[in-house]
Amino acid sequence: MDDFFFSLLLAGISVGAVYALIALGLNLTFWTTKTLNFGQGSLMMLCAMLTVFISSQGLAITLAVVGSLAVVAALGVFIERWTVRPALESSGGSMGWVVSTLGFGIFLQGMAAKYFGSQAVAFPDVVFTAQDFVTVFGQYISLQYLVVLAVAVALILAFELFIRRTVWGQAVHAVSLDPELALVQGIPVRRLILGSFMLSSILAGVAGVLIAQIGGTVDPAFGFDLVLLGFVAAVLGGMGSSLGALAGGLLVGVISKLVGGYVSTAAEHGIAFALLMLALAVRPQGLFGRPEVSKA
Amino acid sequence: MLELRDLSVHYGAVRALEGVSFQAAPGGITAILGANGAGKSSLMRAVSGIAPVVAGQVLLDGQDITALPPPARARLGVAHAMEGRRLFRQLTVEDNLRLAWSFGARREKLAASLAEVYARFPILETKARTAAGLLSGGQQQMLILSCTTIRNPRFLLLDEPSLGLAPIIVQQIYGFITDYAAKSGIVVIIAEQMAALALKVSRQGMVLRRGRVVLAGAGEELLRGRDGTTLAASYL
Numbered sequence: 001m002d003d004f005f006f007s008l009l010l011a012g013i014s015v016g017a018v019y020a021l022i023a024l025g026l027n028l029t030f031w032t033t034k035t036l037n038f039g040q041g042s043l044m045m046l047c048a049m050l051t052v053f054i055s056s057q058g059l060a061i062t063l064a065v066v067g068s069l070a071v072v073a074a075l076g077v078f079i080e081r082w083t084v085r086p087a088l089e090s091s092g093g094s095m096g097w098v099v100s101t102l103g104f105g106i107f108l109q110g111m112a113a114k115y116f117g118s119q120a121v122a123f124p125d126v127v128f129t130a131q132d133f134v135t136v137f138g139q140y141i142s143l144q145y146l147v148v149l150a151v152a153v154a155l156i157l158a159f160e161l162f163i164r165r166t167v168w169g170q171a172v173h174a175v176s177l178d179p180e181l182a183l184v185q186g187i188p189v190r191r192l193i194l195g196s197f198m199l200s201s202i203l204a205g206v207a208g209v210l211i212a213q214i215g216g217t218v219d220p221a222f223g224f225d226l227v228l229l230g231f232v233a234a235v236l237g238g239m240g241s242s243l244g245a246l247a248g249g250l251l252v253g254v255i256s257k258l259v260g261g262y263v264s265t266a267a268e269h270g271i272a273f274a275l276l277m278l279a280l281a282v283r284p285q286g287l288f289g290r291p292e293v294s295k296a
Numbered sequence: 297m298l299e300l301r302d303l304s305v306h307y308g309a310v311r312a313l314e315g316v317s318f319q320a321a322p323g324g325i326t327a328i329l330g331a332n333g334a335g336k337s338s339l340m341r342a343v344s345g346i347a348p349v350v351a352g353q354v355l356l357d358g359q360d361i362t363a364l365p366p367p368a369r370a371r372l373g374v375a376h377a378m379e380g381r382r383l384f385r386q387l388t389v390e391d392n393l394r395l396a397w398s399f400g401a402r403r404e405k406l407a408a409s410l411a412e413v414y415a416r417f418p419i420l421e422t423k424a425r426t427a428a429g430l431l432s433g434g435q436q437q438m439l440i441l442s443c444t445t446i447r448n449p450r451f452l453l454l455d456e457p458s459l460g461l462a463p464i465i466v467q468q469i470y471g472f473i474t475d476y477a478a479k480s481g482i483v484v485i486i487a488e489q490m491a492a493l494a495l496k497v498s499r500q501g502m503v504l505r506r507g508r509v510v511l512a513g514a515g516e517e518l519l520r521g522r523d524g525t526t527l528a529a530s531y532l
Contacts, residue, residue, distance in 0.1 A: 167395070170398075181382045183345070183365075184345075184376045185399055186366075187367060
């Protein structure tokens with residue numbers, strides 16, 4: 001196997017795992033409310049920018065990450081309360097949340113540009129530096145890539161276990177199937193919805209920090225196209241499926257890196273959307289999506 | 297004791313209930329009768345908290361719950377089997393039961409509660425791993441009843457438990473409801489279009505027509521007719 005191919009593959013898997021995290025966050029709010037927070041990209045950016053800012057004030061980098069995640073989690077609650085809920089409560093199940101979540105994201109982006117400046121800033125090393133690597137079968141593998149991959153996969157697995165094995169996971173599933181029945185059965189649907197937005201924002205924040213770690217810099221525009229790639233991953237894998245999010249994320253990551261390496265980096269993102277169109281035409285329920293089954 | 301005071305439910309311009317008052321005491325079944333669209337389901341939905349109440353009050357044992365959200369009411373012991381055989385259709389039979397138990401009163405361990413359900417309806421044990429949406433209508437109704445009773449409710453609301461079922465199954469379902477009501481001594485309310493069926497097992501009944509109470513009294517009395525007003529007439 002030649003080195004160039006291998007390094008592209010590894011880079012693809014690492015960023016793919018992060019796309020999977022974003023997709024997982026999108027899935028989460030989709031389960032509880034059938035909405036997606038398109039402001040996720042800005043939350044990724046904000047979390048990374050805040051981490052840079054807080055650590056530049058002299059705080060330990062891990063504390064900076066935790067603090068930023070807390071801010072982003074609070075914003076998740078705000079987004080649910082002030083952008084999603086009003087849109088859902090307005091007449092007749094409107095799609096207003098698409099615009100309101102996106103709009104709030106753009107607002108955050110603008111605020112970040114105003115207060116942190118619109119230049120890219122260097123992102124500090126969280127665990128390893130860009131120079132750390134291990135050698136496997138004569139290939140250099142960046143430890144940063146491995147950490148990103150490990151964190152993403154661990155979070156996805158923990159998530160899948162939570163949904164499948166715990167009663168709260170079951171409750172989330174129940175809300176996605178029939179919110180009214182869930183309410184009547186005593187499931188605290190409102191709290192689950194708030195929790196889903198909070199957790200979804202935290203996942204976005206983690207994804208932001210991980211991507212910034214790979215890329216080395218962040219700027220206010222960062223994250224905007226990443227959330228679209230996460231969306232492609234979610235649809236490709238099957239909206240609402242955690243394993244689908246992982247598979248979709250890896251697929252998008254690897255294919256876009258390979259195309260970027262062998263064809264042109266300009267085609268990197270374009271190919272992801274070509275994949276989306278192909279998936280919607282051939283298998284609209286996604287790789288792991290289940291078509292609805294029921295007997296009347 | 298479940299009490300409604302002057303309760304009105306409106307869906308926009310549609311007036312589903314207008315000034316309905318009634319009381320249902322524990323230890324007996326109350327039948328709510330009426331044609332399609334008379335307001336039976338709206339009444340139940342108002343009690344469990346998913347109907348837009350515009351005026352009046354719902355009281356459980358004297359406590360006004362009109363402003364409480366549905367999960368809080370469920371915690372106070374309201375269990376509502378909604379019309380249209382509502383179940384989590386993609387979840388298995390056992391998952392449906394486990395969820396209902398988890399957010400219910402949990403007086404016994406899950407295993408004991410499940411064993412009780414399976415002893416009563418063995419077919420549910422056979423189908424424990426089947427998606428609820430794939431059960432027959434009768435089996436779904438058995439599962440729904442089990443999901444409401446596994447929660448150890450104090451106020452049981454059953455919306456058209458006989459709808460679309462074969463007579464033999466209806467008999468079995470009603471047998472279960474009557475036994476459960478007698479054994480548990482809780483408030484049980486059944487909405488039915490098949491008046492005779494529900495009145496036979498009920499202590500009291502009332503007839504709704506276009507959102508208003510047109511007839512109320514003891515079950516026997518309603519069945520025989522009273523003051524020249526027959527049950528049939530109130531449906532017309």
